Amino acid sequence: MWIPFSTPSPRRWPPNRRLGLAAVLAVMMATGPVQAQQVVFDPRNHMENALQAARQLESLANEARSLAASPYSHLAQNSQALQDMAELARSARGLAASVDGLERQFADLYPEDLTGADALQLLEQGRGRVDNARRTAGDLARTAAELERLGQGRSARLAGALSASQTAQGQTAAVQSSNQMLAVLAEDLAALRVLMLAQARLMSEGAARDAAERTAGGEARRRAWSRPVAVPNPPAFDPLSNARN
Numbered sequence: 001m002w003i004p005f006s007t008p009s010p011r012r013w014p015p016n017r018r019l020g021l022a023a024v025l026a027v028m029m030a031t032g033p034v035q036a037q038q039v040v041f042d043p044r045n046h047m048e049n050a051l052q053a054a055r056q057l058e059s060l061a062n063e064a065r066s067l068a069a070s071p072y073s074h075l076a077q078n079s080q081a082l083q084d085m086a087e088l089a090r091s092a093r094g095l096a097a098s099v100d101g102l103e104r105q106f107a108d109l110y111p112e113d114l115t116g117a118d119a120l121q122l123l124e125q126g127r128g129r130v131d132n133a134r135r136t137a138g139d140l141a142r143t144a145a146e147l148e149r150l151g152q153g154r155s156a157r158l159a160g161a162l163s164a165s166q167t168a169q170g171q172t173a174a175v176q177s178s179n180q181m182l183a184v185l186a187e188d189l190a191a192l193r194v195l196m197l198a199q200a201r202l203m204s205e206g207a208a209r210d211a212a213e214r215t216a217g218g219e220a221r222r223r224a225w226s227r228p229v230a231v232p233n234p235p236a237f238d239p240l241s242n243a244r245n
Contacts, residue, residue: 017152034149072164074175078183081150085190088146089197094136095205097197105132107153110212114219122216129209134207143198 089097094100109128112119117125161184165177 039222058203071173072160072180074160074180077153077157078180078187081154081187082190085147085187085194088143089194092198092201093139094132094134095201095208097201106208110208112215114118114215117219125212126216130211133205133209136202140198143194147195151187151191154184154187158221171207 096105109125109132111125114122157179161180163176165174166182
């Protein structure tokens, strides 16, 4: 049996259904057919990324080499040598190395006024000046010998610093090697300073001793000439009794 089919009229659809159908049709017309996603390989971009990573690794390696420390160091020997020189300067003998000691020594051994000193005091001061001059001269000789002993390892330290500077692979190692060479130079300057101080003390002692000796000699002459002149008594016999014969 044939059943007649009839398309319902749009006027019979509800309003909300008509709006939904129109929206679906609009979306389908706008998007078109759906295409499958594909992975695209760009060789040029891949090569650029690889080169950039290689450059970063090389930069990190160069930075690590530049920060590498020097394998050579003589800090302990350098510090000990400077301490020994400072102790040598503090252990001065003879003419004092401090201001208070100098003032006491000059007041006792190199006085400016000898008016109230007796002969025994002048003799003791002269002996004290001779002993002080001997100790000061001996201290200069001892200082020179000790500095020579302390400088025996200085050439080896300088050679080690130069060798480390030549083989330095980074900026930090080169700077540290240069600082170690400067440390050896500081030892030389410290030794020269100690030796010059000892020589200056010896020269000062000699000048002060000469001035004190001249002062003592002048005081001795003054006392000799300031004594009252005594008129000798006439002889008990006549020295001219036989002069006519």
